[in-house]
Amino acid sequence: MFAIIVYDVGEKRVARVLKTCRKYLNWVQNSVLEGEITETNLKKLKAELNKIIEDDEDSVIFYTWRTQKYSDREIMGLEKGGQSLII
Template identity: 60%
Template sequence: MFVIVVYDVQVKRVAKVLKVCRKYLYWVQNSVLEGEITLADFEELKRDLKRIISPETDSVLFYTFRTTRYTERISIGLQKGGEDRFL
C-alpha cells in the first residue's frame, strides 16, 4: 500500500517521530513522509508512533492508498526531502 504520513507533534518529540517514520517511508517535506509500505510494517509504524506521541497534544494522520495508479504528486517551489531512507 502507499501511505502519506502528516504529523504535528511537540518540538521535543519531532526528531523521534521523524526517525521512526524514516525507517519505513521517504521524507518529502517538513512533517510529511510518503512511500510504499507493507501492512505488517504499517502496523509496526503505528505501534512505534503510539509509544512516542502524547495523544493529548500531538497529532499524526495517515492517508492510505491501495495503489498509486490514479494518484499524482505535483510539486512547485523548493523541493525538500528526497528518496533516501535512513535505517
C-alpha cells in the same frame, strides 16, 4: 500500499517521530513522509509512534491508497527531502 503521513508533534518529540517514520517511508518535507509500505509495517509504524506521541498534544494523520497508480504528485516551489537517485 502507498501511504502519506503528516504529523504535528511537540518539539521534544519531532526528531524521534521523524527517525521512526524514516525507517519505513521517505521524507518529503517538514512533517511529511510518503512511500510504499506493507500493511504489517504500517501496523508496526503505528505501534512505534503510539509509544512516542502524546495523545492529548500531538497529531499524526495517515493517508493510504492500495496503490500509487491512482495518485498524482505535483511540486510547486522548492523540492525538499525526497527520493534522490545516487548513481
